[in-house]
Amino acid sequence: MDDKVRPIDVTTVQERVYQELRDALYQGRFMPGEVLTIRALAAALGTSPMPVREAIQRLVTENALTQLPNRTFQVAALTLENYDEWIRLRCEIEGYAAQRAALRATPGICAELRKINRTFGEAIEARDAGGMLEGNQHFHFAVYEAAQSEALLKIIGSLWLRFGPVLAFVQHIDGSIEMFRRGVPVHERVVAAMERRDPEEARFALALDIRAAASWFRRHHFGAPIQAEPVPPRGARIGRPA
Template identity: 35%
Template sequence: MAQLPAPMKDRPMTERLPAHQIAYIALRDMVLFGELAPGDAVTIEGLVARLGLGMTPIREAIRRLIAEGALQMQGNRRVCVPRLTDAALADLGYARDAVETRLAEQAAGQCDAAMIATLRAIDARLDYAISTGNIPAYLRTNHEFHFALYSCAGSDVLHALAASLWLRFGPSLRVVCQVPDGTGARGADGEMLHMPDHHKHAIAALETADIPALKAAIRDDIAQGVANIRAGLHAGLLG
């Protein structure tokens, strides 16, 4: 059984959001940032108790995430994150490459010096997460970097597609970040961290307005994550 986050009442959240949106954001983040690993199951009642929200908004959030492919219903009123297959992973890699390189291309002309400085600051926090072995912080900061860049593209359609693809991708990345094989950065707990990061190449490309190099950096970042997850699949780490 997966460990759930602290009760929603203990978390900062704007009071202007309706309960169903709060439930969706909370449960989406649990999936996106690996608090629920592929195959981990939680009960609906457990989510209600832990998030401090009612049954109705939790059910609505679950329905939305099932429709997005991020969750699946099991028996006994439980939900879980689907396990990826080789075929699904290949499709996700293809789709992410197509959508996110296009977003990067569209963002390139809109990223001013202030945004580039923001991306550098995010990347510095990501480096710190890697050096300290803080995998949850890595996952959140990695996501923050990509979507700060993509927000400059001005494409609601492609941004939404990218967000949906990350929901299917993130939980598996959390698992394989912890695979020790003798390569990669070593965290504070001694585990080898498999964390794709071509962000500095992306920032350098933005600074010189080199769109092909920017697209290549994003493509390489995606490909490394896909390769890590595929290795985890073949090693039996993802079910």
């Protein structure tokens, strides 16, 4: 029998489970504070509990999930304090990634970003919530991958694991479609800056995209006043059209 079948590469299954759970967190398919169980996740994924357990432990290590005493796990909770901190970190770190990307972008990368942004816009007009969240994630990470820094990409990924579930709330707030729609031209502004190899403008436009959406959510979810905008990077062209 040993010569008729080969052992299954379980590490491949574990990695696929991890990637699926990671993407679910990135795209806001889990709510902040939501409690998860290995059994339920394994049933939903169509796998045995073992690869789910391994993936969950990785996400606990990355601070995306917290292990509770009763063998369940909880998605990172959302408070106004940690929300504001996440936004500040995202503006700084992801803005820096866009700055790097602008110095390394190729026509092919920019064309792909425009294709992703077009698909994102189509999902918005179709009122496809899942497509909007997926399209937004794909656009941002395509920019960050263009920065060509594995270390930077890992840091950003860690931030998104904790911030992504916030997007689960957005789908249920009236007016969210318009908020997403306003992101399409800002994405275009990021791409245009990358085409011109203008790192300061790319950094500013990317941070603007994050900050504008964050301010909208902060006002509608927390009912808190919008905080002052961060000081733009030196030399940023605030009034220049995309």
